[in-house]
Amino acid sequence: MGRLEAYPTLLQTNHLGQANPVAKKTHVSTTVNNEPAEFLCEPRESLLEVLRDTLKLTGAKEGCNNGNCGACTVLLNDVPVNSCLVLGVEAEGASIETVEGMACEGHLHPLQQCFLEGAALQCGICTPGFLVTAKALLDKNPTPSEHDIRFNLANNLCRCTGYDKIVKAVQEAAKELAAK
Amino acid sequence: MKDFTYAAPATLQEATRLLTAANGSARILAGGTDIIVQLREGLRDAGQVIDVKKIPELMELSFSPQHGLRLGAAVPCYCIYENAEIAKAYPALVDSARIIGGWQIQSRASIGGNLCNSSPAADSIPSLIAHHAFAEVVGPAGKRKVAVESFCTAPGRNVLQQGELLVALVFPPTMPHSGSAYERFIPRNEMDIAVVGVGTRVQLNQACDKIEFARIGLAAVAPTPKFAQEASEWLAGKPLAEETYAQAGELAKKVATPISDMRGPAEYRTHLVGVLVKRTLEKAVERAKGK
Ligand SMILES: Cc1cc2nc3c(=O)[nH]c(=O)nc-3n(C[C@H](O)[C@H](O)[C@H](O)COP(=O)(O)OP(=O)(O)OC[C@H]3O[C@@H](n4cnc5c(N)ncnc54)[C@H](O)[C@@H]3O)c2cc1C
Numbered sequence: 296m297g298r299l300e301a302y303p304t305l306l307q308t309n310h311l312g313q314a315n316p317v318a319k320k321t322h323v324s325t326t327v328n329n330e331p332a333e334f335l336c337e338p339r340e341s342l343l344e345v346l347r348d349t350l351k352l353t354g355a356k357e358g359c360n361n362g363n364c365g366a367c368t369v370l371l372n373d374v375p376v377n378s379c380l381v382l383g384v385e386a387e388g389a390s391i392e393t394v395e396g397m398a399c400e401g402h403l404h405p406l407q408q409c410f411l412e413g414a415a416l417q418c419g420i421c422t423p424g425f426l427v428t429a430k431a432l433l434d435k436n437p438t439p440s441e442h443d444i445r446f447n448l449a450n451n452l453c454r455c456t457g458y459d460k461i462v463k464a465v466q467e468a469a470k471e472l473a474a475k
Numbered sequence: 476m477k478d479f480t481y482a483a484p485a486t487l488q489e490a491t492r493l494l495t496a497a498n499g500s501a502r503i504l505a506g507g508t509d510i511i512v513q514l515r516e517g518l519r520d521a522g523q524v525i526d527v528k529k530i531p532e533l534m535e536l537s538f539s540p541q542h543g544l545r546l547g548a549a550v551p552c553y554c555i556y557e558n559a560e561i562a563k564a565y566p567a568l569v570d571s572a573r574i575i576g577g578w579q580i581q582s583r584a585s586i587g588g589n590l591c592n593s594s595p596a597a598d599s600i601p602s603l604i605a606h607h608a609f610a611e612v613v614g615p616a617g618k619r620k621v622a623v624e625s626f627c628t629a630p631g632r633n634v635l636q637q638g639e640l641l642v643a644l645v646f647p648p649t650m651p652h653s654g655s656a657y658e659r660f661i662p663r664n665e666m667d668i669a670v671v672g673v674g675t676r677v678q679l680n681q682a683c684d685k686i687e688f689a690r691i692g693l694a695a696v697a698p699t700p701k702f703a704q705e706a707s708e709w710l711a712g713k714p715l716a717e718e719t720y721a722q723a724g725e726l727a728k729k730v731a732t733p734i735s736d737m738r739g740p741a742e743y744r745t746h747l748v749g750v751l752v753k754r755t756l757e758k759a760v761e762r763a764k765g766k
Contacts, residue, residue, distance in 0.1 A: 319478070321481065337478065338478075338479055338480060338481035338524060339476040339477065339478055339479055339514075341511070360515065361512045361515070361516070362508055362512060362576070362579070362580060365577070365579055368579055371582070374551075374553065374582040375578055375579050375582055376579050376582045376583050377579045377580070377583075379511075380506075380507050380508055380511045380512065380583065381507065381511075381583070382481065382504070382507065382511070382524070382526075384481050384483075384526075385507075385526060385528075387483075428578065428579070431578075447577075447578050448577075449577040449578070450576060450577025450578055450579040450580060451577075
């Protein structure tokens with residue numbers, strides 16, 4: 296992915312052909328998946344809305360929009376957060392990682408591969424959130440116990456498969472990463 | 476969400492100036508795990524949102540065995556339990572920080588926000604009471620200290636006056652042979668609101684066979700979190716025995732005036748106070764001996 300630029304509102308003009316005032320929008324410079332990204336947003340817009348609607352990164356999903364389900368999980372300065380509970384303006388100067396940044400040069404991340412092979416998803420809405428949280432866990436603790444996995448994924452809800460396959464997929468991915 | 480303006484002041488002075496100028500229409504943003512939900516759901520209004528995470532005093536986390544702990548009001552929970560020294564010195568605080576929501580919530584949620592949101596069921600407040608912490612508040616008239624047990628005044632309300640903000644929670648140094656614990660009762664393992672929450676701290680004598688000093692804090696049993704003063708004072712000088720803990724539980728029940736709601740009837744909540752006081756005292760004593 297190239298430089299992420301999103302200035303649609305700056306380009307809007309009024310009936311006289313002059314640029315519309317954008318006083319209410321704030322300019323935010325940030326890093327998304329290791330690429331510099333800039334956007335304009337209203338203070339009330341959540342980081343999730345900015346990612347999905349402005350930057351067109353639709354991997355993070357809107358589930359509950361109140362912090363319970365974890366489908367919108369992204370890493371903000373290396374820690375997993377619910378992007379529905381972060382304001383876009385708070386991302387100024389921050390580094391954000393989304394599920395779109397997990398695959399590397401056309402190769403799925405071992406977690407993504409193990410989720411697929413282990414059928415650890417059904418409808419898929421919760422999957423990006425699980426993947427991002429699980430990645431944060433394995434980055435911090437490459438050999439998590441089953442309890443560690445379940446505990447750290449407690450803020451991610453799945454309403455289709457149940458959690459066993461998800462936990463197994465994370466365990467498999469941990470093994471694969473260790474073997475590398 | 477309704478429109479608002481956003482400011483992220485870099486100094487306390489600027490923050491109090493903004494708060495005063497806003498004349499009651501500003502809301503403070505720490506981790507946002509309460510306030511963003513409340514703004515989105517229309518439970519609270521804000522003309523301006525003031526992000527306090529750029530103010531160094533609110534992000535301070537400093538500990539020394541001599542001076543105790545200064546926990547900046549906006550420091551997220553995970554910074555507390557990832558600090559081994561602090562985790563060892565203030566175990567009840569750490570128990571609380573580890574069970575507020577899940578990982579994503581703990582990455583953002585602060586103890587200061589938990590206190591200022593002033594929910595009767597807030598998971599950190601019994602631990603703050605047990606650790607004998609005080610709140611450092613700054614406003615247009617300067618700085619003042621408030622005992623944590625006097626901070627909340629009603630559900631969702633507290634002593635903060637217009638223009639004031641919470642700067643830090645200040646914890647006394649830890650004493651030898653002391654331990655603490657927080658437990659809440661919920662019908663699930665994670666991610667739920669306490670039916671009852673209890674935090675206790677004990678300090679044992681040199682021989683580690685008697686309690687010298689204790690403090691017990693309760694949540695979700697009254698309109699505000701409570702300091703169980705009688706039970707705490709009664710424990711001084713008592714032997715380490717199951718009956719001691721059970722009796723303290725009985726005394727602590729006296730300050731419980733719970734409501735009945737979907738999480739449990741009042742009678743059940745009062746019963747749980749006894750159970751959790753006993754359990755947390757046992758755990759606190761074990762931890763005190765382990766040091
Ligand atoms: C999914 C989910 C699960 C949760 N689970 C729990 C739980 O298990 N236990 C629990 O106790 N809570 C829980 N909460 C509630 C919330 O996460 C906590 O209360 C948290 O500690 C709030 O901290 P914050 O930094 O996010 O506060 P914010 O939302 O930023 O602020 C909370 C309130 O305090 C005010 N405020 C914040 N900082 C200051 C300051 N320095 N001075 C003055 N006022 C200030 C704000 O204006 C606001 O009114 C949960 C929330 C969610 C969304």
